[in-house]
């Protein structure tokens with residue numbers, strides 16, 4: 001079973017993502033900001049991370065930079081979540097080490113295809 005860490009400050013989005021991911025046979029854990037996510041990765045590195053951009057404490061971008069500088073046992077795949085008006089962030093995210101991106105709101109089919117692209121589903 002693959003593991004996915006859902007990082008988003010919205011409890012509703014975490015819940016929706018969890019529901020979809022569990023339906024795709026993922027073991028799901030959650031973090032509400034980048035700091036929590038980094039701690040979670042150090043404790044147990046997930047196969048894939050679904051990452052929000054705008055979060056308090058530590059943003060998705062800051063998390064991504066910190067993650068790529070942190071020596072972990074494995075390199076988790078990162079799927080970056082953005083909104084229609086956040087398209088300009090995609091390039092910066094990919095340059096900072098994201099593997100793919102998905103537009104919010106996402107549905108099961110979209111998320112599954114993105115996970116397949118990064119080889120996690």
Ligand SMILES: [Mg+2]
Nearest residue numbers: 009052054055
């Ligand atoms: Mg957010």
